[in-house]
Amino acid sequence: MIDLIIFLALLALGYGFGRYAELKHYRSIIQREKELRDIPAVATKFPPLTKAVDVALVSGSVVISVDYFKRFVAGLRNLIGGRVTAYESLLDRARREAILRMKEEARAFGGHIIFNIKLETSSIHKGRKNGVGAVEVMAYGTVLIKPRKIS
Amino acid sequence: MGDTASSKMHEKSLYIKHLSRPRYGLTDFSRLNNHRMKYSNPEIPEGINTSTQHPLKEFALLVGGVLGAVLAVVMVLTLLADRLAVYIPFEVEMRLASRVTEGLPVEEVKSLPIEAYLNRLADKIVAEQKLPPGMQITVHYVDDDLVNAFATLGGHLFMFRGLLEKLPHENAVAMVLAHEIAHIKHRHPIRSMGRGMIFGLAIGMVSSTLGNAMTDRVLANTGGLTVLKFSRDQEWEADQTALHALYQLYGHVDGADRLFKVLEQATENGSLQTPEFFSTHPLSKRRIDNIHAFQVGHPATADATVVALPEQFSTWLIPAAGGQAEGMP
Amino acid sequence: MLVTNIEIIPGKRITKHLGLVQGSSVRAKHLGRDIMAGLKNIFGGELKGYTELLQESREEAMERMIQQAEAVGANAVLNVRFSTSSVAAGAAELFAYGTAVVLE
Numbered sequence: 001m002i003d004l005i006i007f008l009a010l011l012a013l014g015y016g017f018g019r020y021a022e023l024k025h026y027r028s029i030i031q032r033e034k035e036l037r038d039i040p041a042v043a044t045k046f047p048p049l050t051k052a053v054d055v056a057l058v059s060g061s062v063v064i065s066v067d068y069f070k071r072f073v074a075g076l077r078n079l080i081g082g083r084v085t086a087y088e089s090l091l092d093r094a095r096r097e098a099i100l101r102m103k104e105e106a107r108a109f110g111g112h113i114i115f116n117i118k119l120e121t122s123s124i125h126k127g128r129k130n131g132v133g134a135v136e137v138m139a140y141g142t143v144l145i146k147p148r149k150i151s
Numbered sequence: 152m153g154d155t156a157s158s159k160m161h162e163k164s165l166y167i168k169h170l171s172r173p174r175y176g177l178t179d180f181s182r183l184n185n186h187r188m189k190y191s192n193p194e195i196p197e198g199i200n201t202s203t204q205h206p207l208k209e210f211a212l213l214v215g216g217v218l219g220a221v222l223a224v225v226m227v228l229t230l231l232a233d234r235l236a237v238y239i240p241f242e243v244e245m246r247l248a249s250r251v252t253e254g255l256p257v258e259e260v261k262s263l264p265i266e267a268y269l270n271r272l273a274d275k276i277v278a279e280q281k282l283p284p285g286m287q288i289t290v291h292y293v294d295d296d297l298v299n300a301f302a303t304l305g306g307h308l309f310m311f312r313g314l315l316e317k318l319p320h321e322n323a324v325a326m327v328l329a330h331e332i333a334h335i336k337h338r339h340p341i342r343s344m345g346r347g348m349i350f351g352l353a354i355g356m357v358s359s360t361l362g363n364a365m366t367d368r369v370l371a372n373t374g375g376l377t378v379l380k381f382s383r384d385q386e387w388e389a390d391q392t393a394l395h396a397l398y399q400l401y402g403h404v405d406g407a408d409r410l411f412k413v414l415e416q417a418t419e420n421g422s423l424q425t426p427e428f429f430s431t432h433p434l435s436k437r438r439i440d441n442i443h444a445f446q447v448g449h450p451a452t453a454d455a456t457v458v459a460l461p462e463q464f465s466t467w468l469i470p471a472a473g474g475q476a477e478g479m480p
Numbered sequence: 481m482l483v484t485n486i487e488i489i490p491g492k493r494i495t496k497h498l499g500l501v502q503g504s505s506v507r508a509k510h511l512g513r514d515i516m517a518g519l520k521n522i523f524g525g526e527l528k529g530y531t532e533l534l535q536e537s538r539e540e541a542m543e544r545m546i547q548q549a550e551a552v553g554a555n556a557v558l559n560v561r562f563s564t565s566s567v568a569a570g571a572a573e574l575f576a577y578g579t580a581v582v583l584e
Contacts, residue, residue: 010522018524019206025525030197040192045486052491057483057560061538063531067524073206076213079220085202085209092200097526113190116486122564122572124530134520134527136534138562142484 010068018067022089029096036103041114047144054147056109059140060101063124064094065133091135095119098139111143225353229346236345237338241285241306244341248305265467266292269310269328272321276329279396282336290328298417302331304340312468317413321458322397322406329393330410336392339385390438394445402453408442411435481546482556482583489558489583498552498580503544507537508571534574538562541576554580 047053066074070086077084098119106114120138202209269290277288290308298313308331318324334340397404415435461467482489520527541562549557560578567573 014522014524015206017522021523021525026197033194037192037194040190042190046488047486047490049488049490053489055482055484055486055489057485059538059562061531061535063527063534065520065524065527068522069206069210070524071521073210073213076210076217079217080213083202085204086206089201118485118561120562120564122566124527124566124572134530136530136564138534138538138564140485140560140562142486144490 011072012069014068014070014072018069021067022093025093025097029093029100032100032104033096036100036107039103039106039112039114041099041103041117041141043117045116047113047115047142052147054145055142056111056145057140058102058105058109058111058114058143059138060098060103060105061136061138062094062097062101063134063136064090064097066090066135071133091121091137094135094137095121095139098137102139102141106143109143109145111145114141114143117141221353225350228349228353232345232349233342236342239338239341241283241287244338245287245305247341247344248303248307263292263467264463265315266290268461268464268467269324272325273308273328273332275400276325276332276396279399280329280332280336280392282332286335288332288335298414300327300331302334302340304344306335308332308335314413315468316465317417319409319460320406321460322401323409323413324460325397325400326393326407326410329396330389333389333392333396334385337385337388339389343385387441390441391445394442394449398445398449401458403451403455404442404446404449405451405455406457408439411438411442415439481549481554483542483546483560483578484556484558485560485578487559489556493584494558494581495584496582498549498554498582500577501545501548501552501554501557501580502575502577503541503546503548504573504575505537505540505544506567506571506573507533534564534572537572537574538576541574545576545578549578549580552580554582556581556583 066087070090074084074086077086099117102114102117118140120140122136124134124136269292270288273288273290282288287306288308289306290310292315293309293311295311296313297311298317299311300309300314302308308328310327314327315324318327394404394407397407412435418435488494542560545557545560557578558581560576563575563577565573565575
């Protein structure tokens with residue numbers, strides 16, 4: 001019985017905090033995406049052949065953990081099959097956050113466009129069971145930096 | 152005006168000079184890009200890669216669905232186990248008993264006078280119940296205050312001092328024995344074990360899939376109710392068989408209800424820490440009604456008097472008098 | 481050392497290809513960070529410790545790749561890729577590789 005109470009408490013805590021964190025994170029993502037909208041990021045490998053520009057490799061990465069509630073829901077979903085919506089938002093958040101961090105680095109370089117974006121996703125195994133505890137997403141690409149006027 | 156200004160800012164146009172000859176290696180990569188290509192970065196609407204469904208709604212659907220499915224599977228499997236367990240030979244059950252009933256004094260020899268008496272009475276009932284050949288009944292006496300009696304694997308019955316002290320005559324003692332022997336006759340212990348094993352197996356499988364120690368708690372709590380229900384059916388079956396045996400042995404079932412009155416009292420005045428065994432039993436009141444209904448259908452064929460207990464019965468109950476002090480811890 | 485994940489750099493010409501260079505780093509998780517991560521497993525959210533750890537190891541992998549490139553006399557690494565693979569429970573390999581070239 002005590003176990004059940006602990007379990008339900010963890011579930012409620014996970015739901016409350018997890019949902020709050022997710023909504024907050026999404027708000028921040030949307031806000032920052034707006035701010036960094038002037039740095040396009042494209043998956044094309046070939047930059048336009050303009051005059052000489054500086055290039056730099058930029059990257060951004062983030063590790064996000066899933067909360068207790070989502071892990072339980074995903075566990076149940078495992079039995080039935082189908083879309084694991086609980087993890088969809090986790091991966092969406094992680095990817096967008098990684099891209100944003102990459103763009104922030106690009107801005108620090110004074111770059112204006114990122115080419116050949118690659119996204120790398122890996123799950124971090126936590127504990128004995130091989131369930132997804134957390135995911136790491138890394139975004140990287142090459143930023144083109146316009147040379148200074150005085151050259 | 153502000154709109155066009157901001158969209159200008161979001162669109163980076165990089166002019167590409169047309170190159171007549173390849174500049175980089177063998178391929179003219181410049182052909183891959185259009186002239187005057189514009190790189191824009193429009194806003195993508197939310198909710199395409201993620202679900203807009205409320206997480207609690209999905210949670211409710213999943214919990215309901217999984218619990219329903221698990222319950223259905225467990226019910227089918229336990230029913231199957233219940234049916235199949237009957238075909239396990241009794242010798243196998245007896246061999247099993249020596250392992251499963253560890254900690255219970257199963258191998259105890261009937262050295263106490265009380266055990267000898269109970270076994271004699273049990274033999275008479277066994278004859279009336281027409282047990283299948285090979286089925287053996289062994290009655291054990293447990294020196295403990297618990298108001299309890301139970302039958303377990305391998306035809307072993309356990310009678311507790313707490314219960315025997317409260318029974319006024321032989322007919323009531325016979326009712327207890329007949330009830331427990333009926334359990335053995337109908338192979339209830341092995342059937343319960345089969346069910347328990349299937350149930351445990353199902354729970355184990357579910358919890359390992361979920362990988363969550365807490366989940367099986369939830370499932371075990373819901374599943375327990377169905378097992379309880381089956382046990383009640385078995386109690387009714389045992390009661391019915393026991394009454395028939397008593398009717399044949401004494402020619403009447405007077406005094407049989409005494410057992411349930413004792414149980415009812417013990418539960419009511421709270422002196423009895425309700426033993427686990429009885430928690431699955433049907434209400435004593437209903438069982439007394441059942442006996443009275445039986446009496447209507449089966450009028451007494453003999454003198455409706457109860458048989459008294461042997462004179463030394465109360466001294467037998469105290470193990471020191473029997474010269475042996477042993478009992479349940 | 482110029483490091484990039486595109487193959488051609490506007491305005492620069494490749495004079496020499498020097499082949500594949502690679503750098504790798506295998507890291508195990510840190511106990512202290514793991515405890516915090518255990519808590520985060522209930523509430524969800526970013527595991528900053530892990531983010532930093534993986535970033536550091538990736539930088540190390542890249543440094544090793546650059547060391548290789550310097551050793552062969554390159555001045556740029558093009559078409560760089562990263563890959564992550566868990567080798568054993570609690571240990572991950574961060575790997576970076578690319579083409580070492582000499583730019584004019």
